Amino acid sequence: MSAESFDLPLPPEPPPKVSRIGWLDWVRKNLFNSVFNGTLTAVLTAGLLLLILAVLRFVFSPDRRWEVMPPNAANYVVEAYPREDLFNMWLSLWIVAALAGFSTASWGMRGQVSVIKVVAAVRAIGATALVVGVLSLWSPAGSATQTVLVFGGVALFGVGVGAMRLVREEREVSVARVLAIVGALLVGLVWYMPLESGTTWPLTITALVVAAFHWVGKLVGQWLSDRLMKRVVTILWVLSFPVIYLHIQRNPSLVWEEVTSWLPWAGLLIAAGPAVIWIVSRAGREQAAGVNFLLGAVAIYSWVIQWPMAIRVLFLLLTLFSLATPTFAASPRARRAFYWTWLAGGVCTLYLFLAGIGSTDLATRGHFLGGINLTILLAVGGTALSFPLGVMLALGRTSSMPIFRILSIVYIEVVRGVPLITVLFFGDKVIPRFLPPGLDFAGEAKALLAITAFSAAYLAENVRGGLQAVSKGQTEASRALGMTTAQMTMLITLPQALRVVIPALVGQAIALFKDTSLVAIIGLADFLRVARDIVPNQPDSLGSILENLLLAALVYWIFAFSFSRASLRLEKRLGVGTR
């Protein structure tokens, strides 16, 4: 390990040059290097070609009714969601778009990509379009699309080949700019397609929001450190779930005029909470008792004269906090934590009231989410909710405490031994029996619960595998440093275990995404059901089932594929397998 060097006789040499082989050489070497391989290549290529031809013949057949799709866009995406409330959906999409744009400023999108790669991509797209266009000429009848494919392909390919000669190897452009151009092209496509009226502008706004918030993110990024920025982005994403949920699932019978009559008071009450806690924590025994008595009296009184429910509950909460103050807010530090607990609790309470908790409308209204929207809600929600549950089950199963271990094992083994459909039926039919008569969850919520419960059991087994892969030396080192079991789990074993199981978790999330199509069995209209059942039965789209199934396959594939690519990047960044 010595740093000094001693003039030894052999100086370092540059590594030997690897000669680049042409593609023809590559084909000869890899595909036709023996008689057997040559035959195999020829047979498989012929088979592949026939398959592609068959698919193209199907796609370009004059019998196909692709034109039914654009007018059905809203059906695919939101299905039965009341069209007059569609603005809620757009707003949700814009929130996600804003966050996505904001995040791209801090997450790796600041990178550069070599121009050569971009040009090569253009060339490849052109070549593919050309090949597809030419092959499709064998199908029964020509169409405008084929012309576009052939001529567009030729044009793109030509531009690509030409540009390839012009650009120098080391030129780079920012990834953001490339994405901006692709986005602009997509927006152009939106204006060109005959979509349902009233969708072009919102979609355009979505793209603009992404771009605008990318710049906002860049600006903010100059003020905040990288670390703080990442934290802000994460918090915003987490917050976006309840906010979006509020907008989509919002109790339709919620009257805003009525809400505005109590909302300011509720806000005031929440803001006043810390002052009450402060006073009680400083006051003597008698004064504190006086404050508690007063609060309790108001809380009871509010029930008697039937103030708005949110105010009543908040007063009750404040009374409880005030009573608990001497126990929990002894030191200034504890007091600060107590303030935050109050504020968080208050805001959550408000939120639940705005989201329409306790409203029986949710049950009587029947389902109102559907399409890709429902599919994504179930997949993302199911994954997000089953993650903490699964981790807890895994920890329980490896815990040294027998109660937790037995409960976890029973849960995991029971759920894993039962098909998802059974769990869905169970959720749909059995949960209402445990609720007071007349009350029920929305079908969407029951499906989400069932999927979460199901997925958590499998997730737990994956995580347990990761936990077992953490060496004993790690726990011993943590213990030797004086960490408690909880600290060791959260800081050492769990992070290492999760890193190991990322590929398995992603595989599971993808499987879950596809499994959401089973909710059709309890009467929900997820994307597949919309494509298979609902759109082909619309009066103007009768008999377009094959087209719709192909579309569904394509959409599922795009989601699953991009997800698995994203996870590859994540793995690389976390250095799975190298650290």
Next chain:
Amino acid sequence: MENGAANPIIVCENVKKWFGDFQALRGVTTSVEEGEVVVVIGPSGSGKSTFIRCINRLEQHQEGRIVVAGIELTSDVRNIERIRSEVGMVFQQFNLFPHLTVMQNITLAQVWVRKRSRSDAEQRAMALLERVGIPEQAAKYPGQLSGGQQQRVAIARSLAMDPKIMLFDEPTSALDPEMIKEVLEVMQELAGTGMTIVAVTHEMGFAREVANRIVLFDEGQIVEEGPPSEFFANPRHPRTKMFLSQILSH
């Protein structure tokens, strides 16, 4: 006790430990003074590791008494974590946290166990990295360091908790010969600052120069102990003579 214990920081009385039916410690009695450097030697499987792991309760003894810094280790000790954070331990296999940088390895327990502020912890970590001679490695991950560097990080990680006692379990056995020296130098410097050290090691040079006392283990018991000069010059027990002839022959 036998050396007129003025201020023992570790006291062991008749400590016994079984793994199933197998008795790993058959009654160990000894004590360690504050600031003393004790080197434990003995053939493989003689219970050396088990003994020092009992001192910070990574293993639990079943009979006898162990008192560390005035606190007796029993199964109903509360806050075993607090006692452990007073006793640093360095392992043969380093056991650094592979998902954290060197800096995070050293600051983690300071922040979570010692409740120091992050900046305070980082300052101390940097000072310790200077002390063990690798301040430039702070941002790397353990997997990017050589074995000797990793072991020095592990020592810094333990020292960051300001332990009263440092335990070393064969800290150089997993290292290439050329890296052994850099770790031993750090240990020697540490002994010079008055740290209480109990080290299992077969580095006889270190034992001779640095140790105040050598303890020979065999079959779960102490066969002989004494200052290095006496221990090496005229061992009394025939078992000691045999062991010394084996390890000093080459």
